[in-house]
Structure formats: C-alpha cells, structure tokens
Amino acid sequence: MASYNDAEPVARGTIPTMKQSWADLFHWRQRVSITNEYGEVATEWQSPEPLKNPISLLMQLSARDWLFFIVGFLAWTADAFDFHALSIQTVKLAKYYDTSKTNITTAITLTLLLRSVGAAFFGLAGDKFGRKWPMVVNMVVLGLLQIATIYSTTFQQFLAVRSLFGLFMGGVYGNAIAMALENCPVNARGLMSGILQQGYSFGYVLAACANLGVGGATETWKTVFWIAAGFSIAVGLVRICFPESQQFLAAKRSGKPKVTPAAFWHETRLMLAKEWRMCIYCIILMTWFNYYSHTSQDSYTTFLLTQKEFDNGAASRGSILMKVGACVGGTCIGYLSQFVGRRRAMVGAALISACLIPAWILPTGERSLSASGFFMQFFVQGAWGVIPIHLNELSPPAFRSSFPGITYQLGNMISSPSAQIVNAIAESHFVTGVSGDRVEAYGPTMGVATAIIALGIAVTAALGPEKKGSRFETTAPAGAEVAESKRANDAEVEAGSDSDGRLEKEVEMKVERA
Numbered sequence: 001m002a003s004y005n006d007a008e009p010v011a012r013g014t015i016p017t018m019k020q021s022w023a024d025l026f027h028w029r030q031r032v033s034i035t036n037e038y039g040e041v042a043t044e045w046q047s048p049e050p051l052k053n054p055i056s057l058l059m060q061l062s063a064r065d066w067l068f069f070i071v072g073f074l075a076w077t078a079d080a081f082d083f084h085a086l087s088i089q090t091v092k093l094a095k096y097y098d099t100s101k102t103n104i105t106t107a108i109t110l111t112l113l114l115r116s117v118g119a120a121f122f123g124l125a126g127d128k129f130g131r132k133w134p135m136v137v138n139m140v141v142l143g144l145l146q147i148a149t150i151y152s153t154t155f156q157q158f159l160a161v162r163s164l165f166g167l168f169m170g171g172v173y174g175n176a177i178a179m180a181l182e183n184c185p186v187n188a189r190g191l192m193s194g195i196l197q198q199g200y201s202f203g204y205v206l207a208a209c210a211n212l213g214v215g216g217a218t219e220t221w222k223t224v225f226w227i228a229a230g231f232s233i234a235v236g237l238v239r240i241c242f243p244e245s246q247q248f249l250a251a252k253r254s255g256k257p258k259v260t261p262a263a264f265w266h267e268t269r270l271m272l273a274k275e276w277r278m279c280i281y282c283i284i285l286m287t288w289f290n291y292y293s294h295t296s297q298d299s300y301t302t303f304l305l306t307q308k309e310f311d312n313g314a315a316s317r318g319s320i321l322m323k324v325g326a327c328v329g330g331t332c333i334g335y336l337s338q339f340v341g342r343r344r345a346m347v348g349a350a351l352i353s354a355c356l357i358p359a360w361i362l363p364t365g366e367r368s369l370s371a372s373g374f375f376m377q378f379f380v381q382g383a384w385g386v387i388p389i390h391l392n393e394l395s396p397p398a399f400r401s402s403f404p405g406i407t408y409q410l411g412n413m414i415s416s417p418s419a420q421i422v423n424a425i426a427e428s429h430f431v432t433g434v435s436g437d438r439v440e441a442y443g444p445t446m447g448v449a450t451a452i453i454a455l456g457i458a459v460t461a462a463l464g465p466e467k468k469g470s471r472f473e474t475t476a477p478a479g480a481e482v483a484e485s486k487r488a489n490d491a492e493v494e495a496g497s498d499s500d501g502r503l504e505k506e507v508e509m510k511v512e513r514a
Contacts, residue, residue: 072180080203112416115170119409122171139236146229174405193389194334201326216312286411303442322373329378330385349383361443
C-alpha cells in the first residue's frame with residue numbers, strides 16, 4: 001500500500017527546480033503535487049504503489065472510457081500512417097520525381113515545420129469548443145490532402161501539398177491524447193499512456209505493411225497514399241458518430257459562465273506569464289524526443305535499402321519488426337513508469353538505447369538487423385511511451401488539449417530538418433557496403449546522431465520537473481475562471497447599485513414625510 005508524508009513544496013525558479021529534480025531522481029519515494037477541486041495544491045511524498053496486474057488496470061476503464069481511448073488511438077494511428085506513407089517510400093518518390101532522396105525529405109521538413117501552427121490552432125479550439133469537431137475536421141482534411149498528394153504532377157506541387165498537410169496534421173496529437181487519457185483512472189494512466197503513444201508506431205507498422213504489400217515498383221507509392229486517405233477519412237466519420245468528451249462537458253458545466261473569446265485569450269496570456277518556464281522546458285524536451293524518433297526511424301528503410309543492400313521486401317520486413325518492438329516497448333515502459341516514476345523510466349530507456357547503437361547498425365543480415373532494430377526501438381519508443389501522460393501532468397489543467405499539442409509540435413518544428421540532415425550527411429559520406437561497393441553512410445550518421453540525442457534526453461529529463469499523480473479532472477475549461485471572476489464583479493457592482501438606489505428612495509420618503 002502506498003504511504004504518504006508531507007514534502008517540501010515544489011521548487012520555484014530554474015536552478016532550484018533543477019537541483020530538486022536531480023535530488024528527487026535518487027529518492028525512491030516520489031514528490032507529488034495534488035490539486036483538489038478548489039484549486040488548492042498540496043505536496044507530499046508517496047511511495048509507489050505496487051505494480052498491478054495490467055489486466056486489472058485495463059478493467060478499471062468503463063465502456064465509455066474505452067470508447068474515447070480507442071477513437072484517440074485510431075486518430076493518432078491514422079496520423080502516423082499518413083506521415084510515414086512518405087518517409088518509408090523516400091526511394092520510390094525520389095525516382096518518381098527524378099530528384100535526390102535529400103530533396104524528397106524536404107517535404108518531411110516542411111510538414112514538421114508547419115505542424116506547430118496546426119497544433120496551436122486546433123489545440124486551442126479543442127480547449128474552447130471540445131475535442132470532437134476539431135478532430136473531425138483534422139482527420140477528413142488530412143485524408144483529402146493525401147489524395148491531393150497523389151495528383152501532384154510536379155515536385156513543387158508535391159512540396160506545397162505536404163506543407164498544407166503539416167498544418168492539419170499538427171492538430172491531431174493534442175486533441176487525441178486529451179480525449180483518450182483525461183478520463184483514465186489515475187493508477188492506469190502510465191499503462192494507457194504507453195499504449196496510446198504506440199498508435200504512432202502502429203501507424204508506421206501499417207504503412208510498412210502496405211508498402212510491403214504493393215511491392216517495390218515506383219508507381220506503387222500512390223496505392224499506399226490511397227490507403228492512408230481512406231483510413232484518415234474513416235476515423236473522422238467514425239468520430240462524428242460519438243459524443244463529445246464527457247470530461248470536457250462536465251468541466252464546462254462546472255465552469256458555469258459562458259466562456260467568451262476575450263476571457264479565453266486573457267486566461268491563456270495569464271497561463272503563459274505564469275508557466276513560461278514550464279513551456280520552454282517542455283519544448284526543449286520535445287525537441288530532443290522528436291530528434292530521437294525521426295533520426296532513428298525516418299531513414300531506417302533507406303538505410304536497409306542502400307547501405308545494407310536489401311530488396312524492398314526485406315527492408316519492409318525489417319521496418320515492420322523494428323516498429324513492433326516500438327509498440328511493445330512503449331506499452332511496457334509506459335506501464336513501468338507508474339511504479340518507477342516518469343523521469344526514471346525515460347532516463348533509463350534513453351541510456352539503454354544508446355548502448356544498443358553498435359548492435360543496431362553493424363550487422364549485415366536481415367535476421368540480426370531485425371532483432372537489433374526491434375530492441376533499439378523497444379527503448380526509443382519505450383521512452384516515448386511515457387510522454388503523453390507526462391505532458392498531460394505537466395500541463396496547466398485547463399489547457400490539456402493545447403499545451404501538450406503545442407509543445408510537442410514546436411519541438412517537432414525545431415527538429416524538422418532531422419531527416420534532411422541525416423540524408424544530406426549520409427549522401428555526402430561513403431562506407432564499404434555488403435557487396436564491397438562504396439555506399440552512402442546512413443548507419444554511422446544515424447548512430448552518432450542518436451547517441452548524442454539519447455544523452456541529451458537523459459540529462460534534460462533528469463534535471464526537469466515531474467508531476468506524477470496530479471489530479472486535474474475537475475478543472476474548468478480555459479477562460480471559465482476569468483469569466484466567473486467578471487460575473488462576480490458585475491454582480492457585486494449591481495448589488496452596490498441596488499443598495500445605493502434603495503438608500504436614495506428611503507431618503508426621499510423621509511423628506512416627503514417631514
């Protein structure tokens with residue numbers, strides 16, 4: 001059974017927070033800030049609860065909770081399928097548009113650059129209007145843009161469509177994780193966070209399976225994009241059939257006054273003024289994490305095709321097994337984070353992945369590369385499995401849709417050139433391939449970059465804050481506090497006016513009687 005003791009309040013200021021976070025990393029009990037329904041915060045030491053049977057944790061979710069979780073998971077999966085439909089077909093697209101692989105990855109850079117704009121717009125829309133309709137718009141438009149990509153006849157048209165694609169892709173993540181996790185029981189969040197994050201890896205697996213199924217002919221890339229378009233539109237249409245998030249509706253009802261745009265933006269400015277350090281920290285953390293995933297996976301199929309000289313089938317099978325490892329690792333380490341803590345789970349997974357890099361890039365056979373790829377992504381995405389709930393817990397409660405999405409996508413924007421950098425360096429440096437020929441050096445480039453990034457994640461997470469166990473279920477929607485304050489002030493003024501009026505009337509009556 002968990003034990004609780006009062007703890008010193010969470011440190012304020014950058015240096016005190018780093019010192020406290022570093023010390024807490026080696027303190028087995030966890031410093032937890034609890035926010036009650038009145039907004040009061042208490043800090044206490046909690047011994048981690050014993051690990052529970054994951055089946056029993058899954059059974060804690062009601063049918064409605066599962067409904068929202070599955071829709072959020074599918075939206076995130078479709079988002080990943082749409083994105084990786086391009087990254088795993090870089091070689092085909094380079095042949096189709098008669099350009100270099102580095103130029104094709106410019107589309108990835110543009111997509112990631114513009115995702116932050118979409119995250120801001122649709123995340124704030126999700127906080128103000130609910131999770132349902134922003135997600136519906138996102139998914140349907142993503143599908144239509146996949147179709148527009150298919151009909152792009154020139155490379156310039158292709159880049160323009162993928163840029164627009166990034167705007168709408170950016171809005172999916174924040175609304176998906178808010179809808180999926182905000183109703184989860186507290187002690188099941190780590191497990192559900194790990195499962196949810198693997199929607200991204202599952203989307204990659206589905207895209208790789210589609211690529212394997214259509215074969216290696218140049219024109220077959222269009223078939224994969226048609227499948228992606230149908231998937232996204234289908235998720236959007238399914239979301240229409242289900243109600244708005246009950247948590248959002250309950251929070252909106254508890255907020256009582258109507259949230260005006262002025263009140264919403266006023267509270268947003270207040271949040272940024274108060275939480276700017278947390279915003280910057282989360283952006284830095286997500287920059288590292290986005291470099292981590294894009295550097296270790298976006299060029300992996302190209303690495304197998306060029307440096308290891310695999311055919312399309314072998315490269316696709318290796319990519320699929322790599323991402324199966326990601327699905328398993330994210331779920332397992334997300335689950336363990338409920339016991340060992342969010343930051344310890346991330347730091348441990350990042351350091352282990354750094355140690356696996358030689359085994360990940362040096363083998364030459366399909367079996368050995370598939371096995372090492374499986375375990376590499378087990379820990380890469382294992383660290384990622386903690387991120388959805390970690391960002392939700394660090395978020396200001398009224399901004400749980402916009403804050404995770406915006407910080408995640410700003411990190412994506414900063415790390416957007418990752419695939420392009422890897423391809424540019426690899427195409428300008430050469431190593432001896434399996435056949436003895438000189439081939440592009442994808443393995444060494446990915447290995448060195450991933451080692452630096454993994455160490456960066458370990459240091460950043462070790463020195464950063466953690467709010468595991470935060471309770472935020474009853475927080476009113478953004479803008480409600482400002483609107484309530486304005487309503488109270490107006491009532492006070494009106495009461496004062498009524499009092500003054502009654503006093504004047506009494507004086508007049510006394511004068512008349514006299």
